[in-house]
Amino acid sequence: MFPSFGDKPKHRGKQGEILPEPHEGLPDSERPSGLCPRCMKQSSFESLGSLPVTFEKDTYSHRPNGSISNPHVEQATVFLCRHCGHGVVVVEQQFVGGVHHSMARSGTITWRGVHWWPLPDSTASKNIPADIAHAFDEASRSLAANCPRASAVMARRTLEAVADHQNATGGTLATRLESLATSGTLHPTLGEWAREVRLVGNRGAHFDPIQDVSLTDARDLVGFVRELLKYLYELPAQLSRRREQPGS
Numbered sequence: 101m102f103p104s105f106g107d108k109p110k111h112r113g114k115q116g117e118i119l120p121e122p123h124e125g126l127p128d129s130e131r132p133s134g135l136c137p138r139c140m141k142q143s144s145f146e147s148l149g150s151l152p153v154t155f156e157k158d159t160y161s162h163r164p165n166g167s168i169s170n171p172h173v174e175q176a177t178v179f180l181c182r183h184c185g186h187g188v189v190v191v192e193q194q195f196v197g198g199v200h201h202s203m204a205r206s207g208t209i210t211w212r213g214v215h216w217w218p219l220p221d222s223t224a225s226k227n228i229p230a231d232i233a234h235a236f237d238e239a240s241r242s243l244a245a246n247c248p249r250a251s252a253v254m255a256r257r258t259l260e261a262v263a264d265h266q267n268a269t270g271g272t273l274a275t276r277l278e279s280l281a282t283s284g285t286l287h288p289t290l291g292e293w294a295r296e297v298r299l300v301g302n303r304g305a306h307f308d309p310i311q312d313v314s315l316t317d318a319r320d321l322v323g324f325v326r327e328l329l330k331y332l333y334e335l336p337a338q339l340s341r342r343r344e345q346p347g348s
Contacts, residue, residue, distance in 0.1 A: 125246035128190050128213030137218050139184035150177040173201050191215040227337035232261040248318035255321040
């Protein structure tokens, strides 16, 4: 999903797999910096203004000029990326004292993004089966939106789709991954990482106040799954195309 950044050194995970460039998530009014979904660069953003889109029901306030207003709790804000010069639209919700407006009583009002347009695109190759690519795309988008639990769950779902496509035997996902490693479909190191994705994906799917999924966990997992898909689908397709060239 994240392209290489010129000649900068690539960031790698625990097993040497290439990871996305570090970023701060997607921008909003509370933090007008982060990943630009257009140029895929860490950037700062200029706010071009906001429009209210959702209003408090049956709540009105009086302006100094005597008119009556209905306070809004959601707004659409346009940000201009200072790197590529293009705009990003963010739908934001109101938080009061750090708490969602529906549960807050008093405090400083801030606005946090919940939807972005455009969303970052996945660079999943056309050589990857569609159902696998779609699951991985959702894992990547969840990571970009700063939702590590959702990203981990979709990374695990991507593994399930891979296991189905590779006709892995066994009942549970753990058993099926083990069969892929045993048969040589997965390199032993990839097999170990696949089991890690499964375990962290389980943590994302089930509530546990002690064992949660961090943003670092999610970045590691998405980076690994990206390399796994390259190993299983992209590299073999590249080799096949090369062998089909005249004179090969």
